[in-house]
Amino acid sequence: MTGEIPKSPTAPGPRVAIIGGGVCGLGIGWRLAAAGCRVEVFERDKTGRAASWAAAGMLAARAEAEPLEDTLLELNLKSQRMWPEWAQEVEAAAGMALDYRDEGTLIVAVTRDDVEQLHFHHELLRGFGLEVEWLSGAETRRREPFLSPKTSAGVYSAGDHQVDNRKLVTALELAYLDAGGALYEETEVTRVEIANGAARGVFAGDELHEADVVVLAAGAWSREIPGLPASARPPIRPIKGQMVALQMDPSAPLIRHVVWVPGAYLAPRLDGRLIIGATVEEKGFDTDVTAGGVLNLLLNTWEALPGIDELPLVESWVGFRPTSRDDAPILGPSPVEGLVMATGHHRNGILLAPITIDAVSDYILKGRLDAAVRPFGIDRFRLSEVEQRGAA
Amino acid sequence: MSNALADPLTIADKSFTSRLLIGSGTYPNQQAMLDAIRESGAQIVTVAIRRISLDGGGETVLDALGGDYTILPNTAGCYTAKDAVLTAQLGREALETNWVKLEVIGDRETLYPDTEHLLTAAEELVRDGFTVLPYSTDDPIVCRKLEDVGCAAVMPLGSPIGSGMGLLNPYNLEIIRAQTALPVVVDAGIGTASDVVLAMELGCDAVMAASAVGRARDPVIMARAIRHALEAGRLAYRGGRIPKKRHGEASSPGRGVIGT
Numbered sequence: 040m041t042g043e044i045p046k047s048p049t050a051p052g053p054r055v056a057i058i059g060g061g062v063c064g065l066g067i068g069w070r071l072a073a074a075g076c077r078v079e080v081f082e083r084d085k086t087g088r089a090a091s092w093a094a095a096g097m098l099a100a101r102a103e104a105e106p107l108e109d110t111l112l113e114l115n116l117k118s119q120r121m122w123p124e125w126a127q128e129v130e131a132a133a134g135m136a137l138d139y140r141d142e143g144t145l146i147v148a149v150t151r152d153d154v155e156q157l158h159f160h161h162e163l164l165r166g167f168g169l170e171v172e173w174l175s176g177a178e179t180r181r182r183e184p185f186l187s188p189k190t191s192a193g194v195y196s197a198g199d200h201q202v203d204n205r206k207l208v209t210a211l212e213l214a215y216l217d218a219g220g221a222l223y224e225e226t227e228v229t230r231v232e233i234a235n236g237a238a239r240g241v242f243a244g245d246e247l248h249e250a251d252v253v254v255l256a257a258g259a260w261s262r263e264i265p266g267l268p269a270s271a272r273p274p275i276r277p278i279k280g281q282m283v284a285l286q287m288d289p290s291a292p293l294i295r296h297v298v299w300v301p302g303a304y305l306a307p308r309l310d311g312r313l314i315i316g317a318t319v320e321e322k323g324f325d326t327d328v329t330a331g332g333v334l335n336l337l338l339n340t341w342e343a344l345p346g347i348d349e350l351p352l353v354e355s356w357v358g359f360r361p362t363s364r365d366d367a368p369i370l371g372p373s374p375v376e377g378l379v380m381a382t383g384h385h386r387n388g389i390l391l392a393p394i395t396i397d398a399v400s401d402y403i404l405k406g407r408l409d410a411a412v413r414p415f416g417i418d419r420f421r422l423s424e425v426e427q428r429g430a431a
Numbered sequence: 432m433s434n435a436l437a438d439p440l441t442i443a444d445k446s447f448t449s450r451l452l453i454g455s456g457t458y459p460n461q462q463a464m465l466d467a468i469r470e471s472g473a474q475i476v477t478v479a480i481r482r483i484s485l486d487g488g489g490e491t492v493l494d495a496l497g498g499d500y501t502i503l504p505n506t507a508g509c510y511t512a513k514d515a516v517l518t519a520q521l522g523r524e525a526l527e528t529n530w531v532k533l534e535v536i537g538d539r540e541t542l543y544p545d546t547e548h549l550l551t552a553a554e555e556l557v558r559d560g561f562t563v564l565p566y567s568t569d570d571p572i573v574c575r576k577l578e579d580v581g582c583a584a585v586m587p588l589g590s591p592i593g594s595g596m597g598l599l600n601p602y603n604l605e606i607i608r609a610q611t612a613l614p615v616v617v618d619a620g621i622g623t624a625s626d627v628v629l630a631m632e633l634g635c636d637a638v639m640a641a642s643a644v645g646r647a648r649d650p651v652i653m654a655r656a657i658r659h660a661l662e663a664g665r666l667a668y669r670g671g672r673i674p675k676k677r678h679g680e681a682s683s684p685g686r687g688v689i690g691t
Binding site: 107108159162163166276364365366 | 650
């Protein structure tokens with residue numbers, strides 16, 4: 040791995056070009072601009088309207104822990120611990136609230152099969168050493184009285200919180216601009232300029248924007264950016280997720296916790312929106328909201344929370360999780376000098392925002408990579424092989 | 432000693448040293464899938480035609496698997512014969528194989544096969560040049576009809592898809608094994624290694640495992656268990672179990688003891 044970040048002779052920090060104006064790109068830009076770097080963020084669409092906007096904002100390191108993902112769990116937990124203080128910092132910089140909520144997350148089981156599955160999951164979480172609490176059906180319904188009377192068990196995770204990710208996008212954009220960063224919306228990077236094995240900047244249209252450091256934070260599109268050599272093309276694919284939002288009465292919401300029902304999760308916002316997600320589909324960049332997708336989300340929700348019946352459905356959308364082969368992010372240096380990765384966050388982009396943003400900007404400013412993110416370099420994949428297969 | 436090469440699994444015109452068909456969904460992530468499949472020793476990997484990205488947009492499951500496996504497209508998610516036939520044809524075009532694991536699901540609660548539509552679709556696909564491996568109930572008559580229409584194997588279920596309840600009716604599987612000349616692949620319901628051993632001991636030719644591996648607490652370790660179970664079960668079948676008796680029979684020789 041190349042560790043050297045070249046210093047610009049005229050500025051206090053390196054000149055930085057960031058590809059992707061989502062939460063990661065804006066956040067890294069904010070930190071660097073605030074430290075005095077000349078920063079440019081290039082966003083092919085409007086800022087933060089891809090995965091950052093589509094997300095549910097769950098900060099659920101515990102409830103979402105999965106088999107064989109111990110290393111990722113450690114990173115998730117570390118970022119989760121950073122969140123409360125980090126949220127306050129963003130709120131102060133942007134002058135707006137992020138609607139951080141700390142009621143915790145409740146996983147509920149309805150049928151006998153659900154209970155068996157929840158037992159299995161509970162044991163897995165306990166095996167990871169996570170603090171989660173088994174609840175009876177009655178205890179579960181006491182926490183959320185609108186849950187179906189059929190609710191037969193639950194697991195409560197007090198440490199899994201949520202944030203309004205759309206507010207986070209807006210706040211980071213404000214903070215970034217306020218710190219003096221330059222933002223190019225609807226501006227596609229047409230090529231990463233690389234000479235002698237080092238990044239020199241990016242082309243937007245025909246214009247070269249010179250930079251000492253190029254940050255790849257293009258989410259699900261990160262693999263498609265022209266100009267990247269095979270060894271620095273992150274192995275990322277889009278995983279489609281369909282979601283819907285219902286509108287609750289904010290003064291009398293149906294639920295207050297983030298609730299996982301079998302086959303869907305529900306994130307209640309302070310403004311009364313109930314975010315319901317999400318399908319998991321290997322469908323490339325297919326943007327269709329489908330009958331089956333919405334049917335499953337609503338039916339699965341209704342089985343556990345019948346009170347949704349008369350709520351207005353106010354929005355439906357599709358997002359693309361930027362997913363690497365092991366579902367873990369790709370962070371830090373690449374084989375190309377000055378090309379830094381901040382991508383591949385799968386479903387954990389909002390959760391991992393603090394550690395990604397702080398570790399990557401720290402690395403660019405100081406040349407030192409936080410030990411916590413070191414296992415997540417692009418060098419953990421054998422890329423040339425796959426590229427050959429892909430080309431064959 | 433086992434000699435896998437001398438005891439191959441043959442389906443249509445292809446031979447395999449492994450008796451496992453393995454799924455590509457349900458794993459915690461793609462790397463876990465690759466590691467588990469490698470550990471399982473499987474040579475046949477099923478992919479759901481309707482649930483994979485056929486037009487790229489990133490690294491697909493097929494890119495990741497590379498050319499190391501026989502890809503068996505399935506029609507998971509189809510509820511009518513018409514739907515299944517169209518999906519199979521789409522899979523043939525995209526994956527350049529005329530093999531198909533035919534699934535026509537009857538309802539979303541049990542995920543049981545719809546036998547009437549299954550037979551219709553199987554017949555049509557065979558006529559269209561497909562090598563058809565149909566997922567069916569464990570009904571010997573249904574399996575016989577599937578053989579009659581020209582399927583390349585029969586794939587009776589052990590229990591409902593994803594239920595992990597094992598082989599609920601081993602007697603039917605035995606009957607199916609006895610009456611057909613086709614390979615019998617136990618599909619659906621495998622929960623753990625002992626289910627696989629039982630399927631092999633009954634004389635079934637292969638086992639399909641998906642959730643049993645992908646949803647296990649450690650899919651890679653479970654994949655290895657399944658591989659060993661296939662070998663143990665197959666060898667036990669070939670070795671031949673002793674009869675079950677109601678009373679004990681000393682395993683030490685009864686004659687030639689000192690004093691007699």
